[in-house]
Structures are given as C-alpha cells and as structure tokens.
Amino acid sequence: RKEVEQDPGPFNVPEGATVAFNCTYSNSASQSFFWYRQDCRKEPKLLMSVYSSGNEDGRFTAQLNRASQYISLLIRDSKLSDSATYLCVVNRLKNNFNKFYFGSGTKLNVKP
C-alpha cells in the first residue's frame, strides 16, 4: 500500500467554485502534514501545514483526521491562478530519522 494516496484528478472547475481534495496516509505514526502547490516544471512550494485542529489561510482550509488517517484541502472562490498540482506530504520517523512521503499530486484546472 502506498504511504500517501491522492486522487490524481484532474479536477476541472469554473472560476469561483469551491473544490476539495483528499489525501490518505497509511502509517498512523505520521506526525507532520503539509499541502504543497506545484506549477508545471517548477519546485513544490509550501501552501500550508495541516494541524489537528484544522487551519485556514484566506481561501484555503486544511483539515486533518488522525483517526481516519485523512487530510483534506478546501479551496473556496477558485481563481485561474489556483490552477496547479497540489501535493499532499506527510512526515514520520523512519529509523530514527524524519522522512517525507509525497503523494502523486492532484491536478486542478480552473477555467474562466
């Protein structure tokens, strides 16, 4: 089973729509959770860390459900500039060293 799984999409939505992405992780010992945004041929950039209490940054809301091993990202009022691939990233200790596990990404296309 993959360490981190995401729906690859693409999600094609009109401007102004609300869209949600989900991510599941397989190891309950995972300790840190992140959403990264990656534009084509560019580096992943941190969008937000994900906390157990849930957190919001403008139009973006992230939720973590440790019991279900599930992370979500909600984007409200989608903009054309939100078009990108969204990577779910999970960190846990492996052999006493922190390792990051990447999902394969969910592609979002926001259309005019």
Add this chain to the structure above:
Amino acid sequence: EPEVTQTPSHQVTQMGQEVILRCVPISNHLYFYWYRQILGQKVEFLVSFYNNEISEKSEIFDDQFSVERPDGSNFTLKIRSTKLEDSAMYFCASSYRGPEKLFFGSGTQLSVL
C-alpha cells in the same frame, strides 16, 4: 525571505559523463535532501543528509550517485556516469528540524543525451 538556491538551472550532458548539481540550503537548516522528478511523474526521494552523513538513501541512489557538503554551505549531488534515464528535474530541499516543513530550490533540469 531566505531560500534554497540551486545551480545550474539547466544541464545538458552526454551519456557517461559526470555531472555535479549544486545547492545552497537555507543557512540555519540542519537537514538536507535531494529529490528528483521525471516530467509528469511524482516527486521521488533520492537521499537525506544530516550531521555530515547520509541518513537514508533510496534504491535510485546507487553507486553512481554521491553527495557532499564540502564547506558548511554547499550541498552537492554528483552523478558519476550519467544514463539516459537520469534525465529529470533534480530538487534540493532543506528543513530546520526533522519534522518541519521542507523548502525546495528551484531545481536543475538535467538532460542526458
């Protein structure tokens, strides 16, 4: 804002040649990583480095690959004899503490002909 810098941005080389990809992590960071991404595919882990030694490497990181932190600021990835399948975008990343967020450099696009 501090950033991870990588050079060169593009590298074209002939199969069998050696390449060195260079990175300057954020200055107070302690954990360093190399990842690669073949176009259209997921980000793949190559190697992690902490306290002047490799802490983990993937099966991709075979004897042709090596890393060095020669002077306390640079972090290099060397591929001794490049193969066609080494063509990819190579990203350097660093973090201050283990479980904290990763910061990525802008990548080196390696093309092996």
